[in-house]
Amino acid sequence: MKTALKLAFRNLIGAGLRTWLNVLVLSFSFVVIIWMNGLMAGWDYQAKTDMTNWQIGGGQYWHEQYDPYDPFTLTESHAPVPAGFSDELARGTMEPILVVQGTIYPEGRMQPVAITGIRPGQEILMIPTFALDTVVTDAVPAVIGAVLSRNMQVKEGDRLTMRWRDANGMFDATEILVIKVFSSNVPAVEAGQIYIPLEKLRSMTLLEDEATLVTFSDSEKERQDAGEWVHKSKDELTAPVDEIIKTKTVGQSVFYGILLLLAMLAVFDTQVLSIFRRQKEIGTYIALGYTRREVVGLFTVEGAMHSVLAAVVAALYGFPFLWWQAREGWTMPIEASEFGMAMAQTLYPVYSAGLVIATVLIVVLVTTIVSYLPSRKIAKMNPTEALRGRIQ
Amino acid sequence: MENNAIITIKDLTKTFPMGKSSFTALEGINLSLGTGEFSGLIGPSGSGKTTLLNIIGSLDTPTSGEALVLGHSIGELSAKQAARLRKESLGFIFQSYNLLSVHTVFENVEFPLLLLKMGADERKKMVMDALEWVGLTEKVKSKPPQLSGGECQRVAIARAMVKKPSLVLADEPTANLDAANSHNILQTMLKLNKELNTTFLFATHDEKVIGYLRRKIYLLDGKFEKEERVGEDEVELKEVESGRRLSK
Ligand SMILES: Nc1ncnc2c1ncn2[C@@H]1O[C@H](COP(=O)(O)OP(=O)(O)OP(=O)(O)O)[C@@H](O)[C@H]1O
Numbered sequence: 001m002k003t004a005l006k007l008a009f010r011n012l013i014g015a016g017l018r019t020w021l022n023v024l025v026l027s028f029s030f031v032v033i034i035w036m037n038g039l040m041a042g043w044d045y046q047a048k049t050d051m052t053n054w055q056i057g058g059g060q061y062w063h064e065q066y067d068p069y070d071p072f073t074l075t076e077s078h079a080p081v082p083a084g085f086s087d088e089l090a091r092g093t094m095e096p097i098l099v100v101q102g103t104i105y106p107e108g109r110m111q112p113v114a115i116t117g118i119r120p121g122q123e124i125l126m127i128p129t130f131a132l133d134t135v136v137t138d139a140v141p142a143v144i145g146a147v148l149s150r151n152m153q154v155k156e157g158d159r160l161t162m163r164w165r166d167a168n169g170m171f172d173a174t175e176i177l178v179i180k181v182f183s184s185n186v187p188a189v190e191a192g193q194i195y196i197p198l199e200k201l202r203s204m205t206l207l208e209d210e211a212t213l214v215t216f217s218d219s220e221k222e223r224q225d226a227g228e229w230v231h232k233s234k235d236e237l238t239a240p241v242d243e244i245i246k247t248k249t250v251g252q253s254v255f256y257g258i259l260l261l262l263a264m265l266a267v268f269d270t271q272v273l274s275i276f277r278r279q280k281e282i283g284t285y286i287a288l289g290y291t292r293r294e295v296v297g298l299f300t301v302e303g304a305m306h307s308v309l310a311a312v313v314a315a316l317y318g319f320p321f322l323w324w325q326a327r328e329g330w331t332m333p334i335e336a337s338e339f340g341m342a343m344a345q346t347l348y349p350v351y352s353a354g355l356v357i358a359t360v361l362i363v364v365l366v367t368t369i370v371s372y373l374p375s376r377k378i379a380k381m382n383p384t385e386a387l388r389g390r391i392q
Numbered sequence: 393m394e395n396n397a398i399i400t401i402k403d404l405t406k407t408f409p410m411g412k413s414s415f416t417a418l419e420g421i422n423l424s425l426g427t428g429e430f431s432g433l434i435g436p437s438g439s440g441k442t443t444l445l446n447i448i449g450s451l452d453t454p455t456s457g458e459a460l461v462l463g464h465s466i467g468e469l470s471a472k473q474a475a476r477l478r479k480e481s482l483g484f485i486f487q488s489y490n491l492l493s494v495h496t497v498f499e500n501v502e503f504p505l506l507l508l509k510m511g512a513d514e515r516k517k518m519v520m521d522a523l524e525w526v527g528l529t530e531k532v533k534s535k536p537p538q539l540s541g542g543e544c545q546r547v548a549i550a551r552a553m554v555k556k557p558s559l560v561l562a563d564e565p566t567a568n569l570d571a572a573n574s575h576n577i578l579q580t581m582l583k584l585n586k587e588l589n590t591t592f593l594f595a596t597h598d599e600k601v602i603g604y605l606r607r608k609i610y611l612l613d614g615k616f617e618k619e620e621r622v623g624e625d626e627v628e629l630k631e632v633e634s635g636r637r638l639s640k
């Protein structure tokens with residue numbers, strides 16, 4: 001084996017330009033696969049972090065009727081916050097949020113929204129609720145996300161009519177004043193929601209002390225006294241992100257699958273050509289004491305070694321590139337919010353040792369197989385004809 | 393000489409399939425070669441010289457009859473055993489040198505020793521010795537494409553000789569060389585034959601080679617035709633003559 005490695009290495013380096021072209025294409029596959037996977041991992045991490053920071057905190061308790069995907073549940077999904085939470089509520093490690101179905105009328109159009117009551121002083125979520133702590137005499141102060149602002153052409157300082165139903169099903173209306181428009185990377189908090197002070201919403205709807213969900217900051221803490229409220233862990237709430245990323249990753253795999261295929265075609269082609277052109281050399285190896293099977297081994301090692309050289313070359317330019325990407329991030333050429341999913345404009349790839357090792361193993365394995373397949377032909381060669389270079 | 397025979401061939405026949413029929417390349421060959429002989433298979437093109445040499449070299453097998461080489465019956469060896477025989481005991485020299493073109497002279501000559509799994513120090517010493525025999529110590533780092541035909545064939549001789557094999561098989565070693573180079577490499581081989589007592593078997597129709605042979609085995613249409621033996625003195629004499637011819 002050591003001899004084969006030594007010989008294969010000499011042959012490969014000796015083949016010159018052709019070797020380096022193959023190696024370059026292969027190394028490109030290495031870097032792109034690692035980069036794209038890193039990007040996905042980075043996106044996943046970032047999306048989860050953003051979601052944690054802006055939407056879910058350390059986890060949530062939901063009213064048993066609450067279903068964020070079904071606005072009609074909102075009429076039923078509210079109840080007084082469990083008494084056992086009062087300590088944490090007082091300390092600010094828990095925040096009650098009341099969500100009520102409502103309608104706004106920007107420029108006369110009708111737009112359903114989720115009116116979200118939240119304490120202005122809350123510190124669990126990054127939504128700038130502090131802005132709600134403004135004294136407005138003739139309107140309700142409101143904070144909205146950039147997506148809603150863009151979709152409805154509503155700016156900071158604009159006034160809108162808002163309508164809702166109270167606990168008795170009676171319609172009421174008031175004017176709201178948009179105090180602040182915020183940007184996050186989390187479409188769910190930006191679109192279709194209007195944040196107003198919790199106490200204001202409670203009195204508007206006659207739902208004193210009630211909430212739809214409760215966000216908490218301490219995900220480790222065990223709480224027994226939640227009553228009918230359903231505990232939702234951070235992992236549970238961020239699971240949809242994994243799903244989205246997984247679907248995206250499948251799409252990406254097609255791309256680097258094609259790249260890998262091209263690299264493999266190059267190696268395969270080189271192998272086929274080698275076996276055809278180097279018949280005399282093959283005959284010589286046999287005359288000098290190799291068996292045909294050992295020559296198959298030699299040629300396989302030689303082909304597979306492309307991937308080893310490629311790994312080295314990939315490390316040379318890939319390491320600085322990947323490191324630079326991880327630091328500077330990759331800014332998408334299109335507006336990220338258009339994706340309609342949690343995605344920052346600039347993604348920072350995250351690489352794991354597992355990712356790098358798996359990529360190297362896969363590429364080396366595939367290259368070995370692709371090198372072996374054509375080399376099998378050597379085992380059927382007649383050594384005397386190989387020596388004469390006569391095989392067609 | 394018959395007692396320490398290195399090659400014994402009995403009633404050897406070789407046929408190649410040719411479509412539905414077959415072609416008989418060798419028929420009823422009987423031959424015995426002793427250790428230290430400097431002999432050759434001589435005959436016109438197509439007479440079966442290469443075919444016989446390949447069988448003796450365990451690169452091919454007889455169709456019938458027997459070829460005993462260094463005590464091994466060629467037809468009965470497994471691929472592995474045949475490879476081992478070549479690796480340990482046989483040296484090959486080809487008409488077109490068959491050097492590994494991307495490897496240096498040193499690496500080419502080192503190759504058989506790598507196969508024998510020798511240590512680096514031992515390899516280096518043996519390679520340098522072999523290159524000294526053929527007078528190419530200056531060219532260790534060159535690659536075959538940078539060498540002349542004569543130099544290439546000398547590298548090939550060094551490669552065949554480096555492990556001091558019992559038997560060297562040389563198929564038309566001078567066919568691509570001019571007269572001066574042909575004599576030069578023949579002298580080299582004759583010298584090695586004498587100093588190391590290596591058995592040489594050539595296949596040739598080159599008069600220059602034939603002039604050096606001490607035993608000439610003539611083949612015609614795949615059959616043994618005749619044999620001539622030459623006393624050692626006559627070969628020496630021819631050497632001197634050829635030397636004189638060269639200096640003219
Ligand atoms: N693999 C093969 N299949 C069919 N016929 C073959 C094969 N190898 C050799 N022959 C035939 O056997 C005969 C002897 O061939 P061989 O190569 O031994 O001749 P040779 O004496 O070495 O000739 P040359 O001086 O031209 O090298 C030739 O007629 C050749 O065509």
Ligand SMILES: [Mg+2]
Nearest residue numbers: 441442443595
């Ligand atoms: Mg021949």
